[in-house]
Amino acid sequence: MVLVVVLLGGLFALPNIFDQDPSMEISAQRDAVIDQTTESRVQEALEKVGITVKGIGQKQNGKLLVRFRSSEDQLKAIDLVAAELGENYTPALTLAPDLPDWLVGLGAEPMYLGLDLRGGIHVLIDVDMDAAIEQAAERYSGDIRTLLREKKLRYTRISREKDQVVVKFNNAEKRDQASDLIGNEFRSLNLESSDEADAFLVIVSLSPAERQEVQRFALQQNITTLRNRVNALGIAEPLIQQQGVRRIVVQLPGAQDPAKLKEILGATATLEYRLADTEHSVEDAVNGRVPPGSNLYRERDGQPVLLKKRVIVTGNQIVDASSGLDQQTGQPAVFVSLDGVGAKRMRRMTNENVGKPMAVVFIENRTTTRMVDGKPVKVKKRVEEVISIATIREPFGRRFQTTGLDTTEEARDLALLLRAGALAAPIEIVEERTIGPSLGQDSIDQGFKSVVIGLVLVMIFMAVYYRVFGLVADMALAMNLVLIVAILSMLQATLTLPGIAGIVLTVGMAVDANVLIFQRIREELANGNSPQSSIQAGYEKAFSTIIDANITTLIAAVVLFSFGTGPIKGFAVTLAIGICTSMFTAIIGTRAVINMIYGRKRVKALAI
Amino acid sequence: MQILKDVHLDLMGKRNIALIFSAVLLLIAVGSIIVRGLNLGIDFTGGTLVEVGYPQAVELPVVREALAKDGFDDAVIQHFGTSKDVLVRLAPREDIESAVLSDRAFSAMQGIDPQVDLRRVEFVGPQVGDELTEDGGLAMLYALIGILIYVGLRFEYRFAVGSVIALVHDVLITIGFFSLFQVEFDLPVLAAVLAVIGYSLNDTIVVYDRIRENFRKIRKGDAVDVINTSVNQTLSRTLITSGTTLLVLIALFLFGGEIIHGFALALIVGVVIGTYSSIYVASSSVIFMGVSRADLMPVKKEDGTVDDMP
Numbered sequence A: 001m002v003l004v005v006v007l008l009g010g011l012f013a014l015p016n017i018f019d020q021d022p023s024m025e026i027s028a029q030r031d032a033v034i035d036q037t038t039e040s041r042v043q044e045a046l047e048k049v050g051i052t053v054k055g056i057g058q059k060q061n062g063k064l065l066v067r068f069r070s071s072e073d074q075l076k077a078i079d080l081v082a083a084e085l086g087e088n089y090t091p092a093l094t095l096a097p098d099l100p101d102w103l104v105g106l107g108a109e110p111m112y113l114g115l116d117l118r119g120g121i122h123v124l125i126d127v128d129m130d131a132a133i134e135q136a137a138e139r140y141s142g143d144i145r146t147l148l149r150e151k152k153l154r155y156t157r158i159s160r161e162k163d164q165v166v167v168k169f170n171n172a173e174k175r176d177q178a179s180d181l182i183g184n185e186f187r188s189l190n191l192e193s194s195d196e197a198d199a200f201l202v203i204v205s206l207s208p209a210e211r212q213e214v215q216r217f218a219l220q221q222n223i224t225t226l227r228n229r230v231n232a233l234g235i236a237e238p239l240i241q242q243q244g245v246r247r248i249v250v251q252l253p254g255a256q257d258p259a260k261l262k263e264i265l266g267a268t269a270t271l272e273y274r275l276a277d278t279e280h281s282v283e284d285a286v287n288g289r290v291p292p293g294s295n296l297y298r299e300r301d302g303q304p305v306l307l308k309k310r311v312i313v314t315g316n317q318i319v320d321a322s323s324g325l326d327q328q329t330g331q332p333a334v335f336v337s338l339d340g341v342g343a344k345r346m347r348r349m350t351n352e353n354v355g356k357p358m359a360v361v362f363i364e365n366r367t368t369t370r371m372v373d374g375k376p377v378k379v380k381k382r383v384e385e386v387i388s389i390a391t392i393r394e395p396f397g398r399r400f401q402t403t404g405l406d407t408t409e410e411a412r413d414l415a416l417l418l419r420a421g422a423l424a425a426p427i428e429i430v431e432e433r434t435i436g437p438s439l440g441q442d443s444i445d446q447g448f449k450s451v452v453i454g455l456v457l458v459m460i461f462m463a464v465y466y467r468v469f470g471l472v473a474d475m476a477l478a479m480n481l482v483l484i485v486a487i488l489s490m491l492q493a494t495l496t497l498p499g500i501a502g503i504v505l506t507v508g509m510a511v512d513a514n515v516l517i518f519q520r521i522r523e524e525l526a527n528g529n530s531p532q533s534s535i536q537a538g539y540e541k542a543f544s545t546i547i548d549a550n551i552t553t554l555i556a557a558v559v560l561f562s563f564g565t566g567p568i569k570g571f572a573v574t575l576a577i578g579i580c581t582s583m584f585t586a587i588i589g590t591r592a593v594i595n596m597i598y599g600r601k602r603v604k605a606l607a608i
Numbered sequence B: 001m002q003i004l005k006d007v008h009l010d011l012m013g014k015r016n017i018a019l020i021f022s023a024v025l026l027l028i029a030v031g032s033i034i035v036r037g038l039n040l041g042i043d044f045t046g047g048t049l050v051e052v053g054y055p056q057a058v059e060l061p062v063v064r065e066a067l068a069k070d071g072f073d074d075a076v077i078q079h080f081g082t083s084k085d086v087l088v089r090l091a092p093r094e095d096i097e098s099a100v101l102s103d104r105a106f107s108a109m110q111g112i113d114p115q116v117d118l119r120r121v122e123f124v125g126p127q128v129g130d131e132l133t134e135d136g137g138l139a140m141l142y143a144l145i146g147i148l149i150y151v152g153l154r155f156e157y158r159f160a161v162g163s164v165i166a167l168v169h170d171v172l173i174t175i176g177f178f179s180l181f182q183v184e185f186d187l188p189v190l191a192a193v194l195a196v197i198g199y200s201l202n203d204t205i206v207v208y209d210r211i212r213e214n215f216r217k218i219r220k221g222d223a224v225d226v227i228n229t230s231v232n233q234t235l236s237r238t239l240i241t242s243g244t245t246l247l248v249l250i251a252l253f254l255f256g257g258e259i260i261h262g263f264a265l266a267l268i269v270g271v272v273i274g275t276y277s278s279i280y281v282a283s284s285s286v287i288f289m290g291v292s293r294a295d296l297m298p299v300k301k302e303d304g305t306v307d308d309m310p
Helices: A002-017 A036-048 A072-085 A101-106 A129-152 A172-185 A209-235 A258-266 A283-285 A341-350 A407-420 A439-490 A497-526 A531-563 A566-598 B012-035 B061-071 B098-108 B128-155 B157-180 B187-217 B223-254 B256-277 B281-288 B303-308
Strands: A020-028 A051-059 A066-067 A088-098 A120-127 A156-161 A164-169 A189-195 A200-206 A239-243 A247-253 A270-276 A294-298 A304-314 A318-326 A332-338 A357-372 A375-391 A399-403 A427-435 B048-054 B078-079 B080-089 B117-124
Touching: A002 A101, A002 A439, A002 A566, A020 A072, A036 A051, A036 A066, A036 A072, A066 A072, A066 A270, A072 A088, A101 B078, A120 A258, A129 A156, A129 A164, A129 A172, A129 A200, A129 A209, A129 A304, A164 A172, A172 A189, A172 A200, A200 A209, A209 A239, A209 A247, A209 A258, A239 A258, A258 A427, A258 B098, A270 B080, A283 A294, A283 A304, A294 A375, A304 A341, A304 A357, A304 A375, A318 A407, A332 A341, A332 A407, A341 A566, A375 A399, A427 A439, A427 B128, A439 A566, A439 B048, A439 B117, A439 B223, A439 B256, A497 A531, A497 A566, A497 B187, A497 B223, A497 B256, A531 A566, A531 B128, A531 B187, A566 B187, B012 B157, B012 B223, B048 B098, B061 B078, B061 B080, B061 B098, B080 B098, B098 B117, B117 B128, B128 B157, B128 B187, B157 B187, B157 B256, B187 B223, B187 B256, B187 B281, B223 B256, B223 B281, B256 B281
Parallel strands: none
Antiparallel strands: A020 A066, A020 A088, A051 A066, A120 A247, A120 A427, A156 A164, A164 A200, A189 A200, A239 A247, A270 A304, A270 A357, A294 A304, A318 A332, A332 A399, A357 A375, A427 B117, B048 B080, B048 B117, B078 B080
């Protein structure tokens, strides 16, 4: 059995000694497909400029993998391929192990290196849940306004206060009617009546279940949006994952430009389409008398304009956007497609309001944490600008265009952001860890060096101190290392720098079991027992001690794993794997070898 | 080869000296933690750190000036490992979002030499730092509770308490070391402290195992004698294992690179203290709690069957 484990271990550890090819991974966006034609197109384009392709082929996940002989070729190729295939394909740089086919067939892969070893960007994003709830309340206040108007129930005022919507009436009867109406229409809302001096109020808030739903949705929507944005950047193997109830982890191996990434991730630009309020005077509003149901906005040139509070469609309902030029005026424009709900609302509103002006509001949210008097304070900044006001010439629905942007560049950026989707709630980057590729390589080299040096030192010590038995323990130690690497490769667990440290530590501790056993054997021999029975007794008596000692260390490793993030988890994983493999190699492994050497023979003395 | 052959040192007889020694160490450690505090890394305090590598050696004043020109007057700048590598710690600024602080600082440093290589950026928001501090404390607590339960089940409650006393002793002294010498205490160091818990316990368990075995085997002598014999019997193993572990840790400390320094240092301190504590603290605290032979005798079969009766 020991032999089988060793062979299997060796087999799965094998991929780690092969070189990594600089490669490129091409993925298809939207309806584009990767097939034989794509493959030959890429190959031809590259060969035309004299870049040798080492290998090309489709991976199981449908992506096309192109291998190169050098990283210069790889860098040259990426621009070429991007130009050749166009917008619908994203090429990304990556490294691919150069494994022989029979190993690939077995499913063997090299260890998965963490960001701190291969270089890359890690960011932790916090989703502003208060804002998500407030946005939901804002949506409900619009819906309630529409409902009351439709049912001809006169209210004096609807306003949103933080996460509540307050509806004012001038008598109790209307208030109660409205309360029933709202309660029937929106079952997920909590209603509360309260009387003030001369006003009768309904205070509407989201039920706990609805709150949870809003938060869950905001997080999901943000993850989807961020994924779309990251995919557009062209990075191989991006990881975008929920962490806890309000955080998102984004990990981009190999990415090297944190500034650009943060710009793309953090941007929360979205559009809102609103009707202009033509019934009230803009001047009055500027002087502080903003009519209820409308808000005062400013155009890009500072011109004030009054818009209805009710939003026709928001960025959430945009399914696609592209940039181009308006065919009539030649101005930069963004062409927008809406989803079903958005299209229906747009059609109805434009139908009813032909000839009236409609405005496009560009909204950018930014949240930053500033230190005020030594305490972190969250500052939210919301930039709202009216980018265009145009008269509705004819009703429109699913597809339409927006003009009023200054440059084609701006139109293209906006289209990218709209296409990638809006964020359901503002986000803030609360942690960033970027590791440059040179540092990653240094860490691998230094880690490898310390493992080797540590290993050699311990091996020499054991061989000198326990002679033949020491050499057997050294074999077990080497086998232990192979097994750790094999298991890490099989599990595809992430190897981090602290993970390597964990391996180093395991090397030091793994001999412990053998030390325990060998000391016991020496004691038995000193007590005058025969060599064979001393070996027997030594292994038996040390066994429970070894188990007890290792289980307690395992407890510490499990605790580390459950609390730790990224690199620390890597340490816990290698420590735990190391403990398990070392018990196997140090007890069963050495026993097998020692039996081979001393078994079935009458030996007078042991070399221990 | 054998370093310690047939040792019969009166280790437990000197337990009062050890007690004083431990008490002094603990006093210094706790005192330093209270007075000087820990030099917490940005993992816990929050903040921004940028490491860059220049193609040639660079003078710190040049970097300082370049950063000051862009408004980073209070940046802390130091060489990291070599004179080509520079580590910059940035204070939060009112006018720049904290998340993009590092990008601005990096472009300022590109002004000196555009060939500069961005080696590492770490930005931790204040709320994340607070959470980590809390999680770290909790993790240590959970590890201790888990161990208390396991040792309590496998041995006896006094042994569990003894091992936890030894662990708290080791952890406090290791952290105290970091406080006294103001070595930066970051996330890897915390992980190392947790690993010290595992390691020190490993040692303690081996000694306890022998104590239990000897209580059942050796009929003469009082508890102190038995414990002394047990510690002596396991002494060479304890020293050898600690020795091999220290060997690899020193290799890690010397060759593992700058980032892993604190981690290796914490483990080295922890292993040294852990070795001492498994000999003295863990065993003598069991003596102080008055463990006797009867406590460790295997439960007789009859008792078990009686217990099972309704």
